Amino acid sequence: MNKYFFRYFLSIFSIAILILGIQTAFLVGQYRTSENEWNNQIFEEFVSYLEDGGNLELNKTFPDDRVSGIIVRGPEDRVLVDERRHVGAPLPPPVTRSIRETSIDFTTDSEGNITFTRTDGKTTAEGPGDLYGRINVTTDGNIAYSVDVMLFSPMKYEHSAQIINSCLRSLLISVPVCLVLAFLMAFFISRKNTSDINKIRTALRELEKGNFDGKVEIKTHTEMGEVATSVDQLAKSLKASEQSKKTWLNSISHDLNTPAASIAVIAEGLSDGMFPPDEKTLYALKKESDTLSERIRRITDYCTLSGETKIETAQVLSTDFARNIIASCVFADRITADIFTDKIVCNSALMERACIELLNNAAKASDEKISLAIAGNEKEYSITVRNKGTIPSDMESSELVQPWARGDKARSGEGNGLGLAIVATIAGLHRGGVTIGQDGDYVEAVVKWPLFIEK
Secondary structure, eight states, X not given: OHHHHHHHHHHHHHXXXXXXXXXXXXXXXXXXXXXXXXXXXXXXXXXXXXXXXXXXXXXXXXXXXXXXXXXXXOTTSOXXXXXXXXXXXXXXXXXXXXXXXXXXXXXXXXTSOEEEEEEEEEEEEEEETTEEEEEEEEETTEEEEEEEEEEOOTTTSHHXXXXXXXXXXXXHHHHHHHHHHHHHHHHHHHHHHHHHHHHHHHHHHHHHHTOOOOOXXXXXXXXXXXXXXXXXXXXHHHHHHHXXXXXXXXXXXXXXXXXXXXXXXXHHHHHHTSSOOSHHHHHHHHHHHHHHHHHHHHHHHHHHHHTOOOOOOEEEEHHHHHHHHHHTOTTGXXXXXXXXXXXXXXXXXXXXXXXXXXXXXXXXXXXXXXXXXXXEOSSEEEEEEEEEOOOOTTOOHHHHTSTTOOSSTTOOSSSOSOHHHHHHHHHHXXXXXXXXXXXXXXXXXXXXXXXXXXX
């Protein structure tokens, strides 16, 4: 649990710190922008104050207490006024830096009217650290005086400093709060996930031992829940695979031993003189030999198809496709074909084989008519084979297409249970599937595959 706890803790805490860092960077950027607007506003108000003939006694007449001080110099750079609002606090040390510079020129015309012109720019000056700008005042082109304006920053101004400091305290308090929350979240998440991981680990060990009946009891819709569902599906697949393997062994033994035993009996009867070596006996021997060869061939075909991963496809005319299928069936007169699409795209040899297998199954199930339908839409193609018959009530469509699955569990009918498995394999090679269902008194087998087959 410790390993998972520390991983979750570091992840959650790192995310929280990252969010706080981004928020802090955003606030710092906003502060810089607001500070520039703050300084420009105060400086502009002070310039307007002078333009309106304001008095230079800062503490008495200029109402904005965000101005921390002024230094007024005369024509010969002699200090005339040096007023500060720094009461009981050390003055900022002098620095040399770029400051804002504004020049105001008052002009009196012949009629005694006073007008002024203003120019703005930048200059480099040495002064206190809170020096923001300089205002040069001239009358009729002659320097009257200059004013260095010092400003309180938002961090130094009493009222705004309280607000900013409260925000900073909130950010600082957020760090230990995030630490505690990360600890609690990591503890509960790691405890829950550790329990789920142990359940999954136990289920996998049971699978390793060959016990496929276990189930992972995780009902949450989380990643662990999805993993648990996948493990349960894996258990079902492995169980089905194990059952299929046993069925393979039993079915191969039965289906191959039956004609082999018949051949052995006939051969022994011939050698003992029990059976005469006439045409009837030789025909029976050949029939059993052909049955054995056919079953071996079908097993080989199925194994070969199961090992394929890619197929070549081409466009085929639906009428030609149906004609080839019907011509390959000895019961062609019982087949009625309905074509609902002009063409299909498939591996014609394999898909014809799948259709023939379906038609053979239908012919063995009933002596009545069999319908074959070929259709297509904007998404997929489909081939439907429909015959009169009944699916065993205890078998699902997915079970019927398994190797060696047969509708007659007594295995008394013809066939060896590989026909539908071959159909399902061919459909899978086309990235499609096969479904078999009961529709009233009829059995309907449908093979579907997509319009565009991914290579």
